[in-house]
Amino acid sequence: MTKSDEVQELISSNNDLRKKLNPANEKYYSKLLIYVRTAGLFYDDYEVESKLLEILQDILDAQNDGSNAEDYFGQAPTDTANQLTASFTKTSLHDRLKFFGGLFGITAIWTLVIQLNGQEKQLNLVPFILNGVFMICLIFAAFWLIHQTIYAKIFEHKAVSFASAWIVSLLTVLIFTVIQFTKPTMLNIPITNNLIIIINSLIIIGSLAALFLIKAKWRPVMIAAEPMIWVIALSNIFKVYAPASMNKTILVTTAILSILSIIWFFGYFQWNNRKHQ
């Protein structure tokens, strides 16, 4: 069993055991869990998940003995969590570079698919770099925001947390859109039809291969995103072969299938989350 499989097993045990907590203890523990998991991106996953499961098992014991999570773990869970996270082993530089490389790789594929879908037969390097940098900033910002707000009373109001999620999502979409239009002409690389077909075919094959090669914890993201990648990549290939009269049909079909693939993306995530709750 690899270390990644062991981490998955710990997470899965945690998800199962959490169901046995009473509502008050579940609320207390879930906040602690999120606070610890979002403390940083570069802590040893096994150590983090092992400690979280250990605490959960002990809180369950306390619950069975008639005590509650707050009595057992204390009224200052963040103090204890800060002490624990400060001592967690950090991941190696190699693992961090792999993480950044992976993120850059995924955003590069996405940027490539978007640029190949455009009318102009050329690629521009700037969105590749900016998308990668923005994606990394976005992930760090999301972790930081959740970590800072999980115990904030104001975010317990559904309206406040809903509004914040909307503002963050809108800002994200806005920045991503601006990046796609940031294309200084001197960094344009012209591409031929053959190259369009080769690149898109490789994207489809690569995304299929990634389903089997990717770490188990990232597989749901890949399964959710696959149809979106296929729809745009296939549409890019068809556009090269199809006569000009069919352009409108391809455009409409791509739009419909894109909407369906976005519905699949969010639907699959929701289904997957429910399965693990």
Place this chain on the structure above:
Amino acid sequence: MNNSQLLKGILEGCVLFVISDGEVYGYELVQKLNKLGFTDLIGGTVYPLLQKLEKRGDLSSQRKPSLEGPSRKYYSLTDQGKKRMNEFANQWQSLELVVNQIISRKGGQND
């Protein structure tokens, strides 16, 4: 006994002593310490301490199958931990002697 900075230092040695009786998991350790007189002690104080002792090499841990669900993390004392436990006992006994002498002297003056 109430929680204080002094208590935290002493607690470390006491944890080593309790674990020297046999391997324990977190909740079990808190229960044992509560019964031994650390009545206000909570899990939130014990986990960082266990983590510190394990990182320092005084304790080792192992996940063992549990009847009630997934495997459980049990802590046991290492050779280094035994050595540190004995050092703590010696230090405590000489400190206790000195502190008792000082207190009884002060007590004598008050009387």
